[in-house]
Amino acid sequence: MPRIINLVYFIRFESACREKGVAMHEVVLWVTIAAIAALVAVILLLLRMAMRKRTEALRLNEARLEALARLNEMTGATLREVTDFVLDEAVRLTRSTIGYLAFLNEDETVLTIHSWSRVALEECLMATRPLEFRVETMGLWGEAIRQRRPVITNDYRAADPRKKGYPPGHVELYRHMNAPIFDGERIVALAGVGNKEAEYDETDVRQLTLLTQGMWRHIQCRRVNDALRESAERYRTLVEGVNDAIVTVRDGAFVNCNRKALELFRCTAEEFLGRSPEQFTPPVQPDRRKSGEKIREMITAALAGRTQFSECQYRRCDGTLFQAEVSLNRTEYQGKVELQAVIRDVTERKEMEQLKDEMISAVSHEMRTPLTAVLGFTEFLLTSEVEPEKQREYLRIVYNETERLSELIGNFLDLQRMKARQMVYRLSGVEVRPLLEEAAALFSTAPRKHRVTVQVPPDLPPVRGDEARLHQVLNNLLSNAVKYSPEGSEIVLGARRDADSVTFWVRDEGIGIAPEALDRIFERFYRVDSSDRRMTGGAGLGLALVREIVTAHNGRVWVESILGKGSTFYVSLPIVEGVRGEG
Ligand code: ADP
Numbered sequence: 001m002p003r004i005i006n007l008v009y010f011i012r013f014e015s016a017c018r019e020k021g022v023a024m025h026e027v028v029l030w031v032t033i034a035a036i037a038a039l040v041a042v043i044l045l046l047l048r049m050a051m052r053k054r055t056e057a058l059r060l061n062e063a064r065l066e067a068l069a070r071l072n073e074m075t076g077a078t079l080r081e082v083t084d085f086v087l088d089e090a091v092r093l094t095r096s097t098i099g100y101l102a103f104l105n106e107d108e109t110v111l112t113i114h115s116w117s118r119v120a121l122e123e124c125l126m127a128t129r130p131l132e133f134r135v136e137t138m139g140l141w142g143e144a145i146r147q148r149r150p151v152i153t154n155d156y157r158a159a160d161p162r163k164k165g166y167p168p169g170h171v172e173l174y175r176h177m178n179a180p181i182f183d184g185e186r187i188v189a190l191a192g193v194g195n196k197e198a199e200y201d202e203t204d205v206r207q208l209t210l211l212t213q214g215m216w217r218h219i220q221c222r223r224v225n226d227a228l229r230e231s232a233e234r235y236r237t238l239v240e241g242v243n244d245a246i247v248t249v250r251d252g253a254f255v256n257c258n259r260k261a262l263e264l265f266r267c268t269a270e271e272f273l274g275r276s277p278e279q280f281t282p283p284v285q286p287d288r289r290k291s292g293e294k295i296r297e298m299i300t301a302a303l304a305g306r307t308q309f310s311e312c313q314y315r316r317c318d319g320t321l322f323q324a325e326v327s328l329n330r331t332e333y334q335g336k337v338e339l340q341a342v343i344r345d346v347t348e349r350k351e352m353e354q355l356k357d358e359m360i361s362a363v364s365h366e367m368r369t370p371l372t373a374v375l376g377f378t379e380f381l382l383t384s385e386v387e388p389e390k391q392r393e394y395l396r397i398v399y400n401e402t403e404r405l406s407e408l409i410g411n412f413l414d415l416q417r418m419k420a421r422q423m424v425y426r427l428s429g430v431e432v433r434p435l436l437e438e439a440a441a442l443f444s445t446a447p448r449k450h451r452v453t454v455q456v457p458p459d460l461p462p463v464r465g466d467e468a469r470l471h472q473v474l475n476n477l478l479s480n481a482v483k484y485s486p487e488g489s490e491i492v493l494g495a496r497r498d499a500d501s502v503t504f505w506v507r508d509e510g511i512g513i514a515p516e517a518l519d520r521i522f523e524r525f526y527r528v529d530s531s532d533r534r535m536t537g538g539a540g541l542g543l544a545l546v547r548e549i550v551t552a553h554n555g556r557v558w559v560e561s562i563l564g565k566g567s568t569f570y571v572s573l574p575i576v577e578g579v580r581g582e583g
Helices: 002-020 024-073 079-093 118-123 140-146 202-241 259-265 291-303 347-383 388-419 432-444 467-483 542-552
Strands: 098-104 110-116 132-134 151-153 176-183 186-194 245-250 253-257 308-315 321-333 336-345 428-430 451-455 463-465 490-497 501-507 556-562 566-574
Touching (some): 079 110, 079 186, 079 202, 140 186, 245 321, 291 308, 388 542, 428 467, 467 501, 542 556
Antiparallel strands (some): 245 253, 308 321, 501 566
16 A cells, blocks of 8 residues: 555656656765765764764773872872762772772671762761662662672662662762772772762763772772881880890891990991991900901801800990990891891999999908908907096097998999999989088087188089088098098188089199099099008998989099198089089
């Protein structure tokens, strides 16, 4: 039937053409031309559409690469700043309206929302709350995790048995797409976008996946870097925090050291590194062995795998010596054999040991003499009938010897405490005049029989010191002045102000000190040997104690003396901060 109708139309059309004098073949020609033109136009249109799509895809790819490049530059940004940036970019690249990012726990059972895109934040009431979801009970949007692949739902409003409904306050979704983020085989996060105007397609999946995978790599990189930095920091604190010098020796030279090593050797890193251990020793050790020989022996044994423990004397960059305990053992660093040494300064401990030895010898020498006297005289007084006059004389001897013994023990204990740094100094501003006057008053009383005078200018600033300890200094100096000068002679206590300090002195008209002894009298147990001095009691600890106290005050003590004429002991102490003067 339609064929008959077509035929009828054709016959009518042909007769109409003939009436108008148009040839049939011309009509066919024009119709063909028109058909071809229409076809070309359609092809061109399709091509243009394909080109536009391709250009758009290229533009999106470019935008994503740009976003990834910017992500790489976000080295100082916080995790939140990074994820916010990526989420906003994901929303922009997929032309969505909302987006979210959630992290999955280790065993992929619980998902915690980490962040929402800015628009979602504005639209969604629940976006401000951190939310946790169990993967097995999640609705349609959990499919991406369960199926371990991106899922597009272009009609989110359509009924689906997997849907569980929105939590209250959730933004209304009409399109949704989400993709799991993998770390190897494991899903670590889920990124989702929604409400694009057009339908989501594979291009969107690619954009979202590549961008969020890039983000994960960035986060991982930062985690590794942070962990590396933290571990390096931890080791640095460990090595720098110890109180011992730690050094590394390779091919006979120091190649690495901690700060304590530089402090101990009083060197800069340039002065220390690159030099050999032998260069930091005196030629001969206290045990009389040649340093070079001893060190080489230790190094050979340590290289053979036998950890070495030894005592060694070292020379600092400023030329001073110190005694140390060394442990040396073999290590390897980047395939190269090295030696690691821990060097502990034992100078103080050695000094304490020496002090103890000295005490033992002091007990045997200095303490025995007064004790023998006390024992002898008391025994005599107990067993014999002695006249009252003689009794008093003997008791005075017993008293003096006991006093001497008590002073000796007191000084010794003080010195030991100071050396062990157990002495606590209570520093405050101390006025010098009352200090000198009190000391003078103590020594002016009978039976000392010396004229003690105080000569101090007015307006002396206070010094920084521990008053009780400064009394101890003055008492020691004054008792020496009394001991070593004749009865009836004058003892002067004076003071002056210097630039940043006050200097006070104790001057006597006594026996004086020979020039060669001047340097030594401040040493422990040093006593100038002469018969007139031997008459006086003492163990040679008083001036050692004076020097310890003054040094602990950041002060200075020295003596000027002329043999047979007298001595002056000077003590200079810093004045209290803020009272610096013209000098
Ligand atoms: P001690 O007086 O107990 O022997 P010190 O340490 O106080 O010990 O003094 C050390 C030595 O210095 C004394 O033995 C003495 O020879 C000398 N000395 C100290 N003060 C004076 C002084 N004012 N005059 C002369 N010699 C002194």
